Amino acid sequence: MPLLSLAGVGKRFGGVDALSEVTFDIASGEILGIIGPNGAGKTTLLNCISGVHPLDRGSISLEGTRISGLPPHRVARLGIGRTFQVVKPFASMTVRENAAVGALFGSSNLGPRQAFQAADEVLEVVGMTAKAGLPVASLTIPDRKRLEVARALATRPRLLLLDEVMAGLNAVETDEALEMVRAVHARGVTIVLIEHVMKVVVGLCQRVVVLNFGQSLAEGTPQEVLNDPRVIEAYLGEKYARRMRGGADA
Amino acid sequence: MSDIQPGAAFSTRPDAGGRRLRRVLLIVFAIAAAAVLVAPLSTSDQADSLGLPVLVDRSQIRILTTIGMFVVMASAWNLVGGLTGYGAFGNVAFFGLGAYTCAVLVDPHKFHLPMLLAIALAPAVPVLFAVLVGLPLLRLRGHYFAIATLGTAVAVGEVVKNIEYLGGATGLFPPIVRHGDLLFLYLMVAAALLAIATGYLVLRSRFGYGLIAIRENEEAAAVLGVNTTAYKVAAFALAAALTGLAGGVYAVWNSFINQEIGFSLDFNIQIILMAVIGGAGTLFGPVIGAIALELLIQGLAGQGTIAVYAQIGLGLLLAITVVFVPRGVVDFFGGSSRLSLSHLRRSLRETSV
Numbered sequence: 001m002p003l004l005s006l007a008g009v010g011k012r013f014g015g016v017d018a019l020s021e022v023t024f025d026i027a028s029g030e031i032l033g034i035i036g037p038n039g040a041g042k043t044t045l046l047n048c049i050s051g052v053h054p055l056d057r058g059s060i061s062l063e064g065t066r067i068s069g070l071p072p073h074r075v076a077r078l079g080i081g082r083t084f085q086v087v088k089p090f091a092s093m094t095v096r097e098n099a100a101v102g103a104l105f106g107s108s109n110l111g112p113r114q115a116f117q118a119a120d121e122v123l124e125v126v127g128m129t130a131k132a133g134l135p136v137a138s139l140t141i142p143d144r145k146r147l148e149v150a151r152a153l154a155t156r157p158r159l160l161l162l163d164e165v166m167a168g169l170n171a172v173e174t175d176e177a178l179e180m181v182r183a184v185h186a187r188g189v190t191i192v193l194i195e196h197v198m199k200v201v202v203g204l205c206q207r208v209v210v211l212n213f214g215q216s217l218a219e220g221t222p223q224e225v226l227n228d229p230r231v232i233e234a235y236l237g238e239k240y241a242r243r244m245r246g247g248a249d250a
Numbered sequence: 251m252s253d254i255q256p257g258a259a260f261s262t263r264p265d266a267g268g269r270r271l272r273r274v275l276l277i278v279f280a281i282a283a284a285a286v287l288v289a290p291l292s293t294s295d296q297a298d299s300l301g302l303p304v305l306v307d308r309s310q311i312r313i314l315t316t317i318g319m320f321v322v323m324a325s326a327w328n329l330v331g332g333l334t335g336y337g338a339f340g341n342v343a344f345f346g347l348g349a350y351t352c353a354v355l356v357d358p359h360k361f362h363l364p365m366l367l368a369i370a371l372a373p374a375v376p377v378l379f380a381v382l383v384g385l386p387l388l389r390l391r392g393h394y395f396a397i398a399t400l401g402t403a404v405a406v407g408e409v410v411k412n413i414e415y416l417g418g419a420t421g422l423f424p425p426i427v428r429h430g431d432l433l434f435l436y437l438m439v440a441a442a443l444l445a446i447a448t449g450y451l452v453l454r455s456r457f458g459y460g461l462i463a464i465r466e467n468e469e470a471a472a473v474l475g476v477n478t479t480a481y482k483v484a485a486f487a488l489a490a491a492l493t494g495l496a497g498g499v500y501a502v503w504n505s506f507i508n509q510e511i512g513f514s515l516d517f518n519i520q521i522i523l524m525a526v527i528g529g530a531g532t533l534f535g536p537v538i539g540a541i542a543l544e545l546l547i548q549g550l551a552g553q554g555t556i557a558v559y560a561q562i563g564l565g566l567l568l569a570i571t572v573v574f575v576p577r578g579v580v581d582f583f584g585g586s587s588r589l590s591l592s593h594l595r596r597s598l599r600e601t602s603v
Contacts, residue, residue: 050473076475090466092531101463104456105475112456155474 003028010057018044019214031191033205040211042194046161050082051075079107081157083148085164089136096132099154106155126150142173162193166200275534311431317544318438319496324524324536325445326492332530334485335465339396340403344376346512348494349501351375353422372498373491380490388482407513421508434503445492527571529578
């Protein structure tokens with residue numbers, strides 16, 4: 001049985017179909033990438049899975065149990081953690097306290113004392129142990145993104161949804177972030193990541209789902225998907241796709 | 251790192267200075283509380299007949315009792331306004347409802363319950379009201395929540411004023427308790443200690459962290475597993491219970507309650523001022539704010555035009571506090587470098603966002 005399965009997921013905002021008929025499964029233990037041009041509905045999809053947006057159509061199940069329709073905190077307690085593309089730290093708290101909140105709630109549901117121990121643990125995983133006592137305000141952007149991951153990880157998720165954790169990072173920072181995601185995955189967490197940086201997608205993902213205008217356009221390994229003419233067309237336009245094809249023919 | 255204990259978040263910056271300050275405050279409060287509890291005993295007839303010196307006269311006992319009342323209400327407001335970050339502007343409704351509840355329960359022609367039982371039951375109605383009103387209102391944020399709670403408080407006052415059973419515009423007159431000065435002082439101080447203890451326990455619990463997380467970022471709190479609706483309503487109801495308790499004690503102490511007193515907008519503003527000036531979101535901030543402001547108000551009372559200017563001054567004080575020391579007096583003096591100009595500039599920038 002897949003860990004998470006989406007069946008005919010649809011979400012409308014006013015007259016716009018942000019998502020329609022999105023259907024795919026996520027297997028336990030994999031790293032699945034979700035790519036697509038801007039406005040394709042990637043973040044909306046994460047919001048639907050994590051319960052931030054209620055669905056208009058379709059259903060989402062976690063190991064066969066329907067989770068669509070549940071409020072975000074229930075989804076979190078069932079073991080789905082997420083980060084936000086625009087980071088949302090608890091600004092008045094220290095790094096350690098931010099992570100501890102994740103451990104206090106989420107599916108781990110620890111008491112305060114154990115939660116701080118769990119916080120130290122996840123901070124080590126994301127490489128922020130040295131910054132545990134710092135206030136969030138003093139963190140750089142890459143560190144804030146790390147903290148976002150640490151906090152989600154502290155909820156002890158089975159499935160972690162990462163929304164563009166590499167965006168805006170330089171090459172060195174991206175490599176560090178790649179290592180971090182691998183370390184998280186090594187702990188047995190299934191990962192879904194939205195990403196624009198193709199180096200990350202190719203380097204990490206076993207499987208990729210491409211969204212375009214709210215629909216799933218293609219699905220497969222990173223290589224298959226990136227060579228798919230429909231995907232090239234979606235990203236670069238019809239003309240470019242034809243030229244690519246023409247070039248291949250010649 | 252391991253010396254940062256769970257619960258440190260409520261000081262928001264758990265540095266050594268903050269911890270030392272908290273310890274000093276705790277000792278100061280212990281001494282002050284002991285003095286407040288013991289000194290008034292010298293006014294009792296027994297002490298008088300023994301020839302002991304009278305340390306506190308009856309008007310001072312009244313002021314102390316009032317301070318206790320505001321400590322309760324400011325600490326209670328702090329749970330919603332300070333910790334959860336929802337600027338409630340109608341907490342006086344809880345006070346009024348608690349006072350009326352208690353007045354009805356002790357009334358010889360209505361329920362005729364013993365006074366202490368009536369006081370203990372006073373929070374029931376405010377809590378019920380907080381849950382019913384909180385569920386829809388706590389979906390609002392910022393100014394909208396403030397205005398909605400203020401409007402609700404005013405509306406409830408008007409409704410109460412027009413209910414014949416509650417004495418209409420005249421109000422209710424609970425039986426006068428003779429020589430009750432000390433009793434009511436101790437009841438109010440007990441309520442104040444209960445309010446402070448509640449704040450202490452909340453700040454150290456998962457509940458408190460959830461509330462702070464909601465204040466800092468509600469969406470992030472929700473996806474981490476905080477049941478935001480339940481937490482917000484629970485905080486609101488807890489504030490209502492404590493404020494209603496203060497109202498209950500007040501009703502029998504004052505032996506008179508009407509809409510103007512029970513739903514006084516002056517009280518309403520003072521509660522918020524005290525918590526914000528003292529330090530919203532901290533444990534002792536509202537306590538310090540309540541003591542300082544009530545002493546100021548009492549000191550200026552009956553001084554003619556000065557009292558009027560003082561009202562304007564309070565408004566200015568609030569504005570200055572919010573701009574320059576958004577976390578209140580406690581935080582301002584809590585750190586090592588907070589008195590610096592750069593800190594003022596930083597707080598100015600942060601508040602102007």
